[in-house]
């Protein structure tokens with residue numbers, strides 16, 4: 001049952017380029033599964049996607065013809081269990097794969113799967129002869145274009161550390177909601193540990209926070225530690241009129257509201273109605289009262305508000321997501337050409353932010369990517385065009401530094 005569902009999820013990922021967390025949640029709602037079964041499925045799915053290029057490299061010499069997606073994904077997920085899940089004996093992996101192939105495709109396919117897995121499990125592989133960047137690409141399963149891009153921007157040593165960090169299991173981090181409770185109060189319960197980097201952060205173990213009492217009462221929300229630094233960098237006061245240009249699912253909006261102690265006012269926009277519903281759910285759960293939500297395109301907000309309306313603006317822009325590959329490994333296989341379109345949107349968002357910001361006010365521009373073209377370069381271009389915008393602080397967090405997401409944030413002030 002578990003492997004069959006894992007395979008179905010992987011097929012959906014491959015055929016529809018679906019997001020893993022959404023597909024997994026969908027399956028978990030459809031089937032009655034124990035916690036253990038859910039963990040097993042999650043591990044196989046994420047592990048296979050995370051290590052896909054390495055697994056394909058190992059498998060390739062054993063495939064003498066093109067195979068269909070079903071066979072390919074079944075072989076890859078079986079190979080993942082062989083390479084990375086020591087507790088499962090090879091005969092069990094092979095039996096399960098063969099049975100699955102027989103059930104779904106018949107005897108011929110099951111014999112094929114049996115033969116390939118037996119061969120590949122008995123062979124070894126080596127990467128030593130590959131040129132350094134190709135080796136890093138295969139070893140850490142990051143497409144070569146991405147490794148080359150990181151190498152150009154960060155150099156050999158950093159790129160290696162970044163790519164290896166993306167293979168680590170991400171640390172679970174929550175944020176306290178001080179509208180309802182203090183972090184000190186929560187820390188009396190030893191489920192929580194004080195986070196290193198964020199003054200509002202709490203580490204926890206296990207994946208089941210959503211069913212915890214603290215979560216249901218709105219005392220905490222799930223948010224990566226790097227992302228928790230963004231609202232603090234904007235540092236809104238209780239009187240401020242704040243614009244949050246890209247707010248869904250609402251992590252930073254609710255953080256801003258918390259820092260403003262539910263006072264002042266935040267206008268929170270997102271392009272998609274279904275995403276605004278998610279934000280509204282968060283606002284209710286966390287008892288946030290100073291936010292007005294809007295479905296709207298923030299690249300045209302100059303037509304909605306007069307010039308110099310806002311004291312503070314958060315532009316948490318859509319981006320390539322190349323900082324969160326530990327959490328969302330499927331992103332690394334997305335088509336890199338979409339980055340150009342995203343950069344145009346980022347630029348338009350910044351233009352609107354500039355128009356709407358009061359003199360003496362602040363913008364924080366942030367992304368969850370470590371691609372400098374979307375970050376440092378984007379800001380350089382912006383301040384060259386608008387010399388009255390001054391860069392006050394710029395922070396890039398690389399994923400290996402604090403075992404958190406890779407993030408970029410820049411505080412700007414209008415003179």
Ligand SMILES: C[S@@+](CC[C@H](N)C(=O)[O-])C[C@H]1O[C@@H](n2cnc3c(N)ncnc32)[C@H](O)[C@@H]1O
Nearest residue numbers: 246247248249250251252270271297298316318
């Ligand atoms: C990085 S996410 C924002 C995360 C959010 N700030 C948080 O902390 O939960 C970027 C968001 O921008 C939204 N978006 C993309 N283009 C937009 C546009 N033109 N106007 C408004 N929102 C947009 C996306 O729907 C997405 O929800």
